[in-house]
Amino acid sequence: MAGKAAAAVVKVNGSVAEIRGATNPMVTALLTDLYQFTMAYAYWKAGKHQDRAVFDVYFRKNPFGGEYTVFAGLEECIRFVANFKLEEGEISFLRSVMPTCEDGFFDYLREVDCSNVEVFAIPEGSVVFPKVPLMRVEGPVAIVQLLETPFINLVNYASLVTTNAARHRLVAGKSKTLLEFGLRRAQGPDGGMSASKYSYIGGFDATSNVAAGKLFGIPLRGTHSHAFVSSFMSPDEILDRALPSHDGSSTCKDFVSLVQSWLSKLQVMKSGIPNFCAVALALNDLGYKACGIRLDSGDLAYLSFEARNFFHAIEKEFNVADFGKMTVTASNDLNEETLDALNKQGHEIDAFGIGTNLVTCYAQPALGCVFKLVEINNQPRIKLSEDVTKVSIPCKKRIFRLNGREGYALVDIMTGENEPPPMVGERILCRHPFNESKRAYVVPQHVEELLKCYWLGNSKNGSVIVDKPREELPSLKKIRARCMQQLEQMRPDHMRRLNPTPYKVSVSGKLYDFIHFLWLNEAPVGELQ
């Protein structure tokens, strides 16, 4: 499917996203579960494959014991839809896998694309909540089913790691620098690339991953490894000892000796810090400014104070301006808990390098997004379950976020497609979708419709006509800015680490009544204790 895109072309800001769209050959129309193709065959055999179906993508529970999630992965889904096409070699492979299927089915598959599919979604980088559709995908049932697996694959990890990054940002505070150092522990090469991209969206400042820096334009940062230090047997190995001054006006003939002379003045602390300071002071003599140190083991809080005191003492003793402000970076299996513990102890760390726990989402390595049929041929569908959290919310819906007087988000409300939308200053009843007693009137000061149109393939007479405005796909920086701004708009008690308050997700009175009408009519008596 590389190369040939569907007739409707996606407009994208910036070239970065285009490179990505064009070059990840893993993301093909075959990147789906076999059963999507066997079901497509069954739909086709039953003459149902063109039935108009609406599916919602949503999750049931926020990750990491929190009460919020950040939605990400949308751009990659839209690219997938734009490029969705089965190539001849893929058709041949499917034929070999499904040898009893009729030829006509493969002729049908040869022609499928997403020119009859609509994708509505909440903007990427938004704060989102359980049960609320992140995306609403409408189109011929057989085609939309083929999108299920890749859509969930592209959204699950993206949203999970973005949320994880956002949680680290919230606990670290705005003033700290957060560095993603996870490439070596990520789940494969593409896992590493995704981790870098989505950590940045979630609020990290930079990555160590050079390929991600090139592809996505994310700032790059790094330190050095233990092997670098131990590869030198002695300073004698440094053959070229000359270093010109920063302004080029003179050259120090033996920089190593300059460092050693500084070191002799600093031999008071049993650690690498005097070594660093001797180099930094020698550099300072020549007009250069050292960046700082990384602490990678031991008691990070204690060592950061020791280092800071040493830097301050040097600033004072040798009158070197700002030496006390030297950057102290810490790493070594950091996670949300250790950042929180460091904050409680107090520390002098300016930047944190976080790897394994961030990129593998060690605290909870999966987000359970699902893709559920909510309507087919204008008939609502509901999935019932003895477990009420697994009951789906039927119908093609609209979603609104209602904000209160202080600017904070109050509640999300889902309504039927044709209901009048909530209005600023007007009282509206918000009901819990399943619990009769939970209901509240809300007077919103601001109303945002959350689902926006990102893909509208509207085929007429063989050519594609886009007859409604469609949202552009924003740049990575804009998605990151939206995420930061959305996190600020949430009431702090929803965001805190300990016992956060659940954010309210509701349905309109009309939708509530309709859900319960369907429920009573569809559930076999006695099945739902």
Place this chain on the structure above:
Amino acid sequence: MAGKAAAAVVKVNGSVAEIRGATNPMVTALLTDLYQFTMAYAYWKAGKHQDRAVFDVYFRKNPFGGEYTVFAGLEECIRFVANFKLEEGEISFLRSVMPTCEDGFFDYLREVDCSNVEVFAIPEGSVVFPKVPLMRVEGPVAIVQLLETPFINLVNYASLVTTNAARHRLVAGKSKTLLEFGLRRAQGPDGGMSASKYSYIGGFDATSNVAAGKLFGIPLRGTHSHAFVSSFMSPDEILDRALPSHDGSSTCKDFVSLVQSWLSKLQVMKSGIPNFCAVALALNDLGYKACGIRLDSGDLAYLSFEARNFFHAIEKEFNVADFGKMTVTASNDLNEETLDALNKQGHEIDAFGIGTNLVTCYAQPALGCVFKLVEINNQPRIKLSEDVTKVSIPCKKRIFRLNGREGYALVDIMTGENEPPPMVGERILCRHPFNESKRAYVVPQHVEELLKCYWLGNSKNGSVIVDKPREELPSLKKIRARCMQQLEQMRPDHMRRLNPTPYKVSVSGKLYDFIHFLWLNEAPVGELQ
């Protein structure tokens, strides 16, 4: 780096691996941490970049609370080495990131490849243990450092998920079918592809991931989703009701009615099972054989017995041969623990579909492989730490697995490169690398040298001469077979889930003495309590 490979060409069995090598553009020479390039510059400035360095890849602790790990990811590392080359666009990007570096450094980077690098490794699919080098990488220090991040990235997740799959296989038993259903929960598209590949190596039988079926030749399996069932409002929607018999000799004009007539005879059980059986019996009438059912919720053990009893009753009542042997597949958040619990309860399940817990390695989502300098310019290097598990084992080493009379592996032993190797029937002293009191004499009945040469770029006069035999990269099926055979060669008490016995990893007496000589000479007094 696509297209142009290093001068030495990798021979690979089968085309599958070649496709993969050629098409994953994520795996470039920039897929590394920034600090590898800044260190490379520092080596180059010090004139040390050509220093001959030996690094070991190893891990410190087996995952999942077990006492073994399966090594995987080797083929991808060798492909990386074979294709290692910086393209002009990558050099330009690095120049923009490292603006203070001299031009000569980028001229040097333009010429780097792995023609002077040697990679020795344990064969992929082998059972391996902590502290033992999985790979030994030797070459110019600046180049080998650039390999650190991609090598660990390619080995960590591959080995982790292969081990996870092997653990599921061991608890499920040989007779059960294991299906990998994890694509939608995997950490991105490439994560899904890797999960399918390495689950297969670890002992799974098939995957639902169609793209992995095509790329790697893994068998494909699938069922159908809830949405498929609920997309039908009634049987009236099925327009074409005719079904020819399997042998084509006749046609049933109304297959739906045939199913319904069977259903009326089976309405005894409140579940989907009679529906399935009615279809299976109607198919049987026309000479077809139904495959089986999937249980995706509820009490799987209980429901499997109910289903099995129902199938047996039908076999007896309607005299349909083998109806009782219908395949029962179970899914729904299964993991090692639930498989074990099902075994203890007893069940009638033939096949398990496993997703989230397998592919995300939920029980432990990271393996901590490290890449440590053990020798430079023939000088041994040791990394000391107050934590003895973090002390590295110095020197370029050989590794042998010693097997006992019953065929089981007894111990792995590391020796210096030039020591005489252990001999069958000859007593050899095996010492714990760090604990003086742990030592044992072993008389091996079989000795296997574990590290084999997989890459030997030996550049002479500008052309590459491979002057030693090099291991071929085996096919996926062969790697899987090695894994299965290796797991059988282990003593069962090392492999059990509860309180497994640690497998012994040792060093020769000579290497032990050398480690402790270095330790005493390098460690500052008082640092190692």
